[in-house]
Amino acid sequence: MPLRETPMDVRYLVEPSDCLLVTGSNGFIGAKVVENLLEYGFTNLRCFVRPSSRLGHLREVLSRFSVGKNVDVFTGDLLSSDDCRRAADGVSVIYHLAAGIEKSFAGAFMNSALATRNLIEAFLEFGRPKRFVNVSSFAVYSNLTLKRGALLDESCPLEDAPQERYDAYGFGKLKQEELVREYGDKRGLPYVILRPAAVFGPGKRDLSGRIGADTFGFFVHVGGSNLLPLTFVDNCAEAIVLAGLRPGVDREIFNVVDDELVTSSEFLRAYKTRVKPFFSVRVPYFLACGLCLLWEKYSKWSKGQLPPAFNRRRCAAEWKGNRYSNQKLRERLGWKPKVSMQPAMASFLAQFESSSNRG
Amino acid sequence: MRIAIVGCGKVADQHVQAIHRISDCRIVSVCDRELLMAKQLGQRFGVSQCFSDLQEMLGTTTPDVVHITTPPQSHFSLATKCLESGSHVYLEKPFTVTTEEAQSLIELAESRGLRMTAGHNYQFTLEMLEMRRIVNKGFLGGRPVHLESDWSYDLTDTSYVGPILASRAHWVRQLPGQLLHNILSHGIARLAEFLDDELIEIIAMAGQSPRLRSLGGEEILDELRVLIRDKNSMTALFCFSTEMKGLNQLRICGPVNSIVVDQVSGSLIRNKNRSYKSYLTYFVPPLQAAREHLRNARVNVTNFFRRRLYQDFGMKELIERFYNSIRAGGPPPIPYREIILTARIMDEIFAQIYRNRAVMSDQITKQTADYADVAN
Numbered sequence: 001m002p003l004r005e006t007p008m009d010v011r012y013l014v015e016p017s018d019c020l021l022v023t024g025s026n027g028f029i030g031a032k033v034v035e036n037l038l039e040y041g042f043t044n045l046r047c048f049v050r051p052s053s054r055l056g057h058l059r060e061v062l063s064r065f066s067v068g069k070n071v072d073v074f075t076g077d078l079l080s081s082d083d084c085r086r087a088a089d090g091v092s093v094i095y096h097l098a099a100g101i102e103k104s105f106a107g108a109f110m111n112s113a114l115a116t117r118n119l120i121e122a123f124l125e126f127g128r129p130k131r132f133v134n135v136s137s138f139a140v141y142s143n144l145t146l147k148r149g150a151l152l153d154e155s156c157p158l159e160d161a162p163q164e165r166y167d168a169y170g171f172g173k174l175k176q177e178e179l180v181r182e183y184g185d186k187r188g189l190p191y192v193i194l195r196p197a198a199v200f201g202p203g204k205r206d207l208s209g210r211i212g213a214d215t216f217g218f219f220v221h222v223g224g225s226n227l228l229p230l231t232f233v234d235n236c237a238e239a240i241v242l243a244g245l246r247p248g249v250d251r252e253i254f255n256v257v258d259d260e261l262v263t264s265s266e267f268l269r270a271y272k273t274r275v276k277p278f279f280s281v282r283v284p285y286f287l288a289c290g291l292c293l294l295w296e297k298y299s300k301w302s303k304g305q306l307p308p309a310f311n312r313r314r315c316a317a318e319w320k321g322n323r324y325s326n327q328k329l330r331e332r333l334g335w336k337p338k339v340s341m342q343p344a345m346a347s348f349l350a351q352f353e354s355s356s357n358r359g
Numbered sequence: 360m361r362i363a364i365v366g367c368g369k370v371a372d373q374h375v376q377a378i379h380r381i382s383d384c385r386i387v388s389v390c391d392r393e394l395l396m397a398k399q400l401g402q403r404f405g406v407s408q409c410f411s412d413l414q415e416m417l418g419t420t421t422p423d424v425v426h427i428t429t430p431p432q433s434h435f436s437l438a439t440k441c442l443e444s445g446s447h448v449y450l451e452k453p454f455t456v457t458t459e460e461a462q463s464l465i466e467l468a469e470s471r472g473l474r475m476t477a478g479h480n481y482q483f484t485l486e487m488l489e490m491r492r493i494v495n496k497g498f499l500g501g502r503p504v505h506l507e508s509d510w511s512y513d514l515t516d517t518s519y520v521g522p523i524l525a526s527r528a529h530w531v532r533q534l535p536g537q538l539l540h541n542i543l544s545h546g547i548a549r550l551a552e553f554l555d556d557e558l559i560e561i562i563a564m565a566g567q568s569p570r571l572r573s574l575g576g577e578e579i580l581d582e583l584r585v586l587i588r589d590k591n592s593m594t595a596l597f598c599f600s601t602e603m604k605g606l607n608q609l610r611i612c613g614p615v616n617s618i619v620v621d622q623v624s625g626s627l628i629r630n631k632n633r634s635y636k637s638y639l640t641y642f643v644p645p646l647q648a649a650r651e652h653l654r655n656a657r658v659n660v661t662n663f664f665r666r667r668l669y670q671d672f673g674m675k676e677l678i679e680r681f682y683n684s685i686r687a688g689g690p691p692p693i694p695y696r697e698i699i700l701t702a703r704i705m706d707e708i709f710a711q712i713y714r715n716r717a718v719m720s721d722q723i724t725k726q727t728a729d730y731a732d733v734a735n
Contacts, residue, residue: 050525051525051526052521052522052524052525077525077526101518102518103518104369104372105372105399105403106367106368106369106371106372106396106399106400107368107369109395109396109399110368110396113395113399114393114395114396117395163403175399301666302666302669303380303666303669304376304669304670305663305666305668305669
């Protein structure tokens, strides 16, 4: 595998010999980050994986590099302070991608915020901290006060009522970010926060919730002509890697979103054409808003007999429709998409064809 | 009434939400060994007093009742501290790790004039309350002759079982009955309600499902069948399975009639023993069964419109009855006899299935060695 054309003499925060830790390294994005780092020529990598992880994805990536066999695959639990200490020992940069995909708020908090606290404590005590890259999410934003079609960028307000939005994942990510900023302020943690949009690519087969929902036994398409905030997995991984390497961006926050975004309808049409046709009902945003309001009111009135799974905050966040910018990412990190939208879409859709051929 | 929560994980949310449905009570403090966990719960539910030290919480906020929602290994020591400081205790299931611990806690509570209850909240769902009402009215025609309790658990979603399988140090793996220990209480408690304290026989057999094996279940058992007989010759069958899906039933057979409680659909079917002439035997009973199902649908729809069909109704009902028993000085909602009998049955099951498994493993090892000898 040829190394990235990017020369190592470009001024980076770390030396090629510095130890870099990647949590969630066997995940959909994590394995790509490891791949990118190896392409950049960083070989002193430590890949943190959970004991329950099936390591096929990561092993496949490592096998493509001659130096892959030297990569340290570290099995541990981020909720264990001891494991975090051993993992962070001598590390210069941490790419923290591990996330709590939990349905409960307590579980999401534990696996996102608590795990991050353990990792940061260990990093500050046993590492050689140059950069802590915290991978967050678009889910932390609230666009409730934004107009339809308004620009959603890094300056937009954060969700202040994740419980009302019934979004445990977003709650975990918000608390995780809070904690990282607090460590930055109080303990001088050199951090960068990345907020990727919906990450897609081969290996992820689900349709984004921003297109619609299939809760009721058929697909309700709400996204309509909204632009989908997407980032192809290779492009997202590139942004994450750069966030750990570029000097002068401490305490900055970057949205990660691709160029040439497609609309919800375009995405759904391509999916139906290339993957499988299925019945869907188009619901305009104003109607979705009204139904979500009714659901929310009933949920409150019935004291949770129906959980507030549909509510105004979620409706706005997923289906209101905004514009997105990667200007800051380009200007400050020097990022540009490795894969443009058309081949990215083709690559995403091709995974279904190859699996149906196998079947 | 002043309430405190100890242990701020996933189950604590359910407790807080159930408590919020009950009038005249207020959550005054939350506590978790990990202060951040206590704070996240406190912040979400408007509880300002958050602690990481139980003694400090008990001393500062003097709660009337403490709900303990921590892993079972800590139940005994935490509940002891709460009782010693003068608080009544709601202890999540399994009540304790062993029967001795359960007995000791109940003795301590009684000696101090305090009350305890176990988190057997499925005993208080709408259909279980209805079952109790019908049984008490004599529908069965006498005391039950035979009971069957079926409980299934779906391993398709690995978010619960994944972390358990990942680490031998996980607290569930440290329980004498491992995975079963953390799940069985509800299914056993509904048998304990009817069985006599004096049990003549318990025969338990267990194995591992192919699904769990494929997930790397190692020594963990997840398929269990138990036969129980008490001194009055009442028999009970208990079935726990991860292979069967969507099964959560209690069948109570009396000398005349029988009842089936289905806790998945929230329904209760009354089977009346009546004889019919000739072919009517084949026509009438199915129609009666259909009428029973229709009645259940009507009851559930009514309960839905009355806002009573929410997921944690059983927990709210149990908590409210527990608080009422404290206020009125009446008996606790779950008799201590049932809590201890549940613990005794569970202890015996785990002793048998893990001992049997050890014996079987020895036999397999010996057979393997014998084959190796022959091969050599």
